[in-house]
Amino acid sequence: MEHLQDTVLKWTDTVMAIIATYGLQVIAAITILLVGWVSSRWISGLLARTLSKIKACDSMLVEFFASLVRYAILAFTVIAVLEKFGVATTSFVAILGAAGLAIGLALQGTLTSVAAGVMLLIFRPFRAGDSIEAGxxxxxxKGLSLFVTELATADNVKVIVPNSKLWGDTLRNLSANPRRKIDFSLNIGYREDVTGALALLTDIVNADPRLEQSPAPQAIIAVLGDAGLKISISGWCAASDVGAVRADLNQTIVTRFTAAGYALAVGG
Incomplete structure (x- = not known):
């Protein structure tokens, strides 16, 4: 029994000595960790709210810079906590550098996407809400991070694309310019009343208020084909209206041509 009491007393003395030696350091480390965690969230949120008020700064840049600031604060917090326990941060940084090099060699494709993400954020070939095509x-x-870009297809399917694929391929931004040209064609036979067909097409495109009048929409004979004439129809409208205008014109042309007795040829 006395031996057990002596053992308990020794352990108690040891624990008290540890608490006396490292207790304040532990409390300080926990305080630093809590302050750093709360500060990172508060400062990143404040930065996001501030940047959101700037018209030239879109949501992708807001999210990127807010995340960057938060993780930078957390990194400094971890280093400060390690210093409280006497860990040599210079050695720690050197170890992280060596580990980073090894990881970088193993994840070259991922780092390529990170570099591409940085370039996309700097040059901003597209913004959130733009319609794009790449290959x-x-x-x-919908969003851009350092690694991937999130897209939503026309049928609302979520697509995650590595940034390296977008940066390394030819990219078409369909929303970058406020106006776009609609250009499509149809074929009619040589036996049809070409003059009447052109007049009807001109009336159809001029009747759509979404098509601009400067330059005016037009319908012209583009190609004299073996099976018939190819008529080209073109006009300018807002970029957001291209799909709807094209679909409506197709429907109207087929309906009015059929009603007028015109036969559309298979080839031009």
Whole structure:
């Protein structure tokens, strides 16, 4: 029994000595950690709210800079906590550098996407809400991070694209310019009343209020084909109206041509 009491007393003395030696350091480290965590969230939120008020700064840049500031504060917080326990931060940084090099060699593709994400954020070839095409990929931009870009397709399917694919391919931004040209064609036979067909097409495109009158919409004979004439129809409208205008014109042309007795040829 006395031996057990002596053991308990020794352990108690040891624990008290540890608390006396490191207790204040532990409390200080926990305080630094809590302050750093709260500060990172508060400062990143404040930065996000401030940047959101700037018209030239879109949501992608707001999210990027807010995340960057938060993780930078957390990194300094971790280093400060380690210093409280006497860890040599210079050695720690050197170890992180060596580990980063090894990880970088193993994840070259991922780092390429990170570099591409930085370039996309700097040059901003598109913004959130823009409709883009890159190779076989197309959709509306929902968000951009350092690694990937999130798109929504026309049928509202979520697509995650590595930034390296967007940066390394030819990219078409369908929303960058406020106006776009609609240009499509149809074919009619040589036996049809070409003059009447052109007049009807001109009336159809001029009747759509979404098509601008300067330059005026037009319908012209583009190609004299083996099976018939190819008539080209073109006009300018707002970029956001291109899909709706094209679909409505197709429907109207087919309906009015059929009603007028015109036969559309298979080839031009």
């Amino acid at each position: 076989a990929i197309s959709g509306t931009v």
